[in-house]
Amino acid sequence: MALSGKICLVTGASRGIGKGIAVQLGEAGATVYITGRSSSPEAAVIGGSLKETADEITAKGGTGIAVICDHAEDEQVKQLFERIEHDHGRLDVLVNNAYSAVTAIVKETARGHKFWQHEGEPGEFWDIVNLVGLRNHYICSAYAAKMMVEVNQGLIVNVSSFGGTIYLFNTAYGVGKAAVDRMSSDMAHELREFNVACVTVYPGAVLTETINHTLKQEKNEFLHRTFEDGESPEYSGKAVVGLACDKNILAKSGKVLLVADLARQYGFTDVNGRQRPSAFQLNSLLARAGYSGLASIVPDFVRLPSFLIAMRSSKF
Incomplete structure (x- = not known):
């Protein structure tokens, strides 16, 4: 219960990596706000809900608080942070994980589409990938930083991937991930004097509910090879708990951190006992x-x- 009394927010946590992170924070004793849309195209087929995640957080020993929030809508995001400030007056950990493009990216990759071949208008696919996955991370970080700077402590974690360093899946995906990495670095630079840390975390290939479902539908060899021995979402969650407990977190601020490397540093394994x-x-x-x-x-x-x-x- 190392995070007992801490107030955390994990965006996009009804399933997948966000759920894995939120549940692990709850197991460490934190009060965890989690967000998700009231409905999504995946929910009816794949399952998973905010209430289920919140209940699991509470069952693990923390306090799960589910908040319906569409992170493509700025006003809803603003109201989310106003609620946290009203209820607690502070925010200790923000995890920017919300992402609305997984299904679209996997389908386009399976079809081998290049950036000029995506269905619909070019701007539509760009917004699917980066409106929530990049722009919203910036907005959430700004609201969180205001609270963290006031108390001279806090941690912002941006979930990204190796798509920020190498070509992966498609152009819009790589641009978004590279931008998230740079955003973390620059935010860390501005936040350091206020004792607030900002880091980027790279999970490996994670077998989320959406990925598992999509792999059953798609026969693309690259996708199956990429995710054939994937990590669990909880592996990333254990990494975030380690970061939140790190007394020297400012030494990592501004850096890209691999979940597998954090596992060795903090001494944890995946849920099946494996060291990735x-x-x-x-x-x-x-x-x-x-x-x-x-x-x-x-x-x-x-x-x-x-x-x-x-x-x-x-x-x-």
């Missing part, structure tokens, strides 16, 4: 490249320097 490989581990990279024999004799602690990944994504 880091993208920086040499044996993991060799295995993905097809050199399984060589990978088997390389110890886990042999890693590529993270600056090499940064250099690969550099445009200079």
